[in-house]
Amino acid sequence: MGKIIAIVNQKGGVGKTTTAVNLTAGVGLLGKKTLLVDADPQGNSTSGYGINKREVALTSYDLLIGKSTADKAAIKTKFKNVDIVPSSMDLAAAEVDLIEINDRHAQLKRALSVVREKYDYIFIDCPPSLGLVTINALAACDTVLVPIQCEYYALEGLSQLMATLRTVKRNYNPLLDIEGIVLTMYDGRLNLTGQVVGEIKKYFAGKLYKTAIPRAVRLSEAPSYGMPIQYYDKRSKGATAYNDLAKEFNKRIKRGI
Numbered sequence: 001m002g003k004i005i006a007i008v009n010q011k012g013g014v015g016k017t018t019t020a021v022n023l024t025a026g027v028g029l030l031g032k033k034t035l036l037v038d039a040d041p042q043g044n045s046t047s048g049y050g051i052n053k054r055e056v057a058l059t060s061y062d063l064l065i066g067k068s069t070a071d072k073a074a075i076k077t078k079f080k081n082v083d084i085v086p087s088s089m090d091l092a093a094a095e096v097d098l099i100e101i102n103d104r105h106a107q108l109k110r111a112l113s114v115v116r117e118k119y120d121y122i123f124i125d126c127p128p129s130l131g132l133v134t135i136n137a138l139a140a141c142d143t144v145l146v147p148i149q150c151e152y153y154a155l156e157g158l159s160q161l162m163a164t165l166r167t168v169k170r171n172y173n174p175l176l177d178i179e180g181i182v183l184t185m186y187d188g189r190l191n192l193t194g195q196v197v198g199e200i201k202k203y204f205a206g207k208l209y210k211t212a213i214p215r216a217v218r219l220s221e222a223p224s225y226g227m228p229i230q231y232y233d234k235r236s237k238g239a240t241a242y243n244d245l246a247k248e249f250n251k252r253i254k255r256g257i
Helices: 016-029 044-048 060-064 089-098 104-113 132-140 154-171 191-203 217-225 237-255
Strands: 003-007 034-038 082-085 121-125 143-149 177-184
Touching: 003 016, 003 132, 016 034, 016 044, 016 082, 016 121, 016 143, 016 177, 016 217, 016 237, 034 044, 034 060, 044 217, 060 089, 060 104, 089 132, 104 132, 132 154, 143 154, 154 191, 177 191, 177 237, 217 237
Parallel strands: 003 121, 003 143, 034 082, 034 121, 143 177
Antiparallel strands: none
């Protein structure tokens, strides 16, 4: 049975979608069958895989409102071992539409249940908020992966996220756990970086990935070409970092960390 991992941080601009796109590609290159569910109305993961959002028939919105399941909405990409459930702007209305649905928190879980046997990993790229769409992702997943930028407000946002995780775990998903925390836009030369890393290690011992994602121009360029960094520039430091993260991610799961 495939493992479902929600990639979540309610703070925007922390490399959440960049991590979703490139970690999925990296795991696919390791030979693991992967599905990426773009649950962000901005649809950046969808365009990051070169898919035109205007041309897709079914999206994650259809999963959330119960009109489709993941087996019907998933699109096979041209990248190794990666399928994607695309997003569209319709998803922005999901928060309102879900209010009228019974068991509204479980819509995504039901939609993904039909494909869990098909994939090794299912990643969910969550929106930068803690609304009903993100609650659906947290209720559906086994674990959460948290990209976090090394800045002053990062720990404050992480504290808020942990409170939400505790609420979801108590009410909807008792087995929910933290997969890990990934440092993004990392610059080891800054004193603040060391302070943030120290605080994370203090409160989340064993959850912080050794692999950190550096600031890199090529990482910023890749989405405009509709390619993960491993395919856009496989020799770049961004590609190396995400390949290393994919290996560490896969190894941790094998060891049951």
